[in-house]
Amino acid sequence: MDMTATLAAQRAAFTAELPVSLDTRRDRLKRARALVADNAARFCDALSEDFGHRSREQSMLTDIAGSTGPIDHALKHMAGWAKREKRSVQFPLGLLGARAWVEYQPKGVVGVIAPWNFPINLVMGPVAGAFAAGNRVMVKTSEFTPVVAALFEELAPKYFAAEELAFFGGGPDVGKAFAELPFDHLLFTGATGIGRHILHAAADNLTPVTLELGGKSPVILGAGADLKQAGERIAMGKMLNAGQICLAPDYVLAPAAQEAAIVDSLKTAATAMYPSLLANPDYTAVINDRHHQRLTDWIEDARAKGATVEVVNPAGEDFGASNSRKMPLHIVRDVTDDMTLMQEEIFGPVLPIVRYDGIDDAIGQVNRRDRPLGLYYFGPDGDERRRVLDRTISGGVTLDDVVFHVSMEDLPFGGVGPSGMGSYHGRDGFRTFSHARAVFRQAKLDVAKLAGLKPPYGDKLRRTVAKQIGIREPSA
Known part of the structure; x- marks a missing residue:
């Protein structure tokens, strides 16, 4: 055709x-x-x-x-x-x-x-x-x-x-x-x-x-966030379709004191959802060899530059010996901006954890990157939540969860800047x-004449213009 x-x-x-x-x-x-x-x-x-x-x-x-x-x-x-x-x-x-x-x-x-x-x-x-x-x-x-x-x-x-x-x-x-x-x-x-x-x-x-x-959609763990709930919801959003989602959480911003706790929560949640991976019908493979190799290379690049990589492999399976393209969740700590996975949209089951010091630091880390397609905030503090919403710009937002704003048909879905145009x-x-076609239907009266819009111009037009612009009626 x-x-x-x-x-x-x-x-x-x-x-x-x-x-x-x-x-x-x-x-x-x-x-x-x-x-x-x-x-x-x-x-x-x-x-x-x-x-x-x-x-x-x-x-x-x-x-x-x-x-x-x-x-x-x-x-x-x-x-x-x-x-x-x-x-x-x-x-x-x-x-x-x-x-x-x-x-x-x-x-x-x-x-x-x-x-x-x-x-x-x-x-x-x-x-x-x-x-x-x-x-x-x-x-x-x-x-x-x-x-x-x-x-x-x-x-x-x-x-x-x-x-x-x-x-x-x-x-x-x-x-x-x-x-x-x-x-x-x-x-x-x-x-x-x-x-x-x-x-x-x-x-x-x-x-x-x-x-x-797409872009690098961040998760911000705010003050008082329920880390167990956040870990479950982030892991679900990151591992759905093996992370191959334009709205998948791309990195997590965590207070330094809570980094270990959120990593433990993510591991617990991933293990509960996927106690094994290779033969698990619920877990999806990476789309092709090229993308699998790309993700592997980015993980090795992070390791070489000083990152700590924690692989969530509950059943201790040998992925290297398998011809499957399934990839377990990789949690990456001690990340730096020079790592490829902090520069590009990941689009796979790899999740960097970035420490922050105070909510303004977290907001600053979001704002120095391209505007993301999605932004996710967890926390009960209404003032802090409002500050995050007011001080960041993203295509859409899900609060106390990830991804789900896309499922609301009555909300516009779209990005902003490098994450998209229109919705x-x-x-x-x-x-x-x-x-959207504009239609104007004129009155039967000769409005142009009554308002003095027709030449020769005179007092009627001067009065009309004076009223419209809010000045004293000019003299002829």
């Missing part, structure tokens, strides 16, 4: 269909839901094949339920989102019967470039917003999950005409060509470095772009994929 021809066909079909009724949008959303729900078992098998092993229960939670949830939310709320919004009309026009409002129109054809870490959820979440807004969609799937990509290409035609929803697989060359297409909106989820290339590729067409990137989910996704 040719991408350029598909885009032309989708745009022609979109234009012919205008206006896109709510019933049509509901029908597409329901078919998108069926595409995932009807084939959940096959999608889970494909995910596990692509990863080398991926927890089936995790896939059902994060990719299957994680896809139907946004669709169900859109079905429930879409009619309210689509209502026109009344806006005010300022003096003098508002006194004479003029009206103003905003209508939300679909943009046309939305391009979605999906990542490999959640290759179903991060397709269908954007599709939910795009369909709710009345658009057609083209998807570029990740070359790192070719089995999932092939399954989408097989199944989609059973639920959608290519003029509604189409999938394209392939490597970087296909991705580059896809990003250069003149979409009406383009959403990319992936690494910050690739995001820069996507933005350049879209620039020639002035295509509006939403970038969902989606729920109402915010509907608006991202819509054009």
Whole structure:
């Protein structure tokens, strides 16, 4: 299927269909839901094949339920989102019967470039917003999950005409060509470095772009934090999908006096969740050999520069003798800024612990790095919590837990600066994929004449201007 021809066909079909009724949008959303729900078992098998092993229960939670949830939310709320919004009309026009409002129109054809870490959820979440807004969609799937990509290409035609929803697989060359297409909106989820290339590729067409990137999302353990609870929740968020999550806790900022206690808490929690790893169906593998080697190299780089690495391996398994890409949680202490794992987003089960001295020191350590996609704070002190919220900037925040703000469909999801541009989910996704069209309806009266706006200018105009700018009426 040719991408350029598909885009032309989708745009022609979109234009012919205008206006896109709510019933049509509901029908597409329901078919998108069926595409995932009807084939959940096959999608889970494909995910596990692509990863080398991926927890089936995790896939059902994060990719299957994680896809139907946004669709169900859109079905429930879409009619309210689509209502026109009344806006005010300022003096003098508002006194004479003029009206103003905003209508939300679909943009046309939305391009979605999906990542490999959640290759179903991060397709269908954007599709939910795009369909709710009345658009057609083209998807570029990740070359790192070719089995999932092939399954989408097989199944989609059973639920959608290519003029509604189409999938394209392939490597970087296909991705580059896809990003250069003149979409009406383009959403990319992936690494910050690739995001820069996507933005350049879209620039020639002035295509509006939403970038969902990543970064080093910090955890701050505040005064009086429950370390047992924090350890359990951080370990869960870090080990889900083997840490291959854009929002995974990337490093923990801990008061120096509590460093040993939080390390013990993390170990206890990881051991309780995963008493073994190699044969454990609940624990996911690293996506491919290249990423496994990258993580291994970064750990060795940290060791060589003086870090202490504690491997959480409760069953004493021999990972070196296994052909599995499963990697246990590595807790890294005594880290320094010159270590690669403190400079790059980790995207794996490696967790540095950074000591801090006072909350302002912790805030300063966050602020001297790029603005992260997520920020996590644990602690009961309301003043300290407020200080962290006021003095840091991040895409989103979860308090007393990690990651979960992304699961709230009524919250915008997105980054800021190097961690992203724009947002989606729920109402915010509907608006991202819509054009907010301003409409002004003039009164029947000749407002321009009454207000003195028509030449020849005179006293009426001077009075009108004087009132608007709040000065004494000037003389002629």
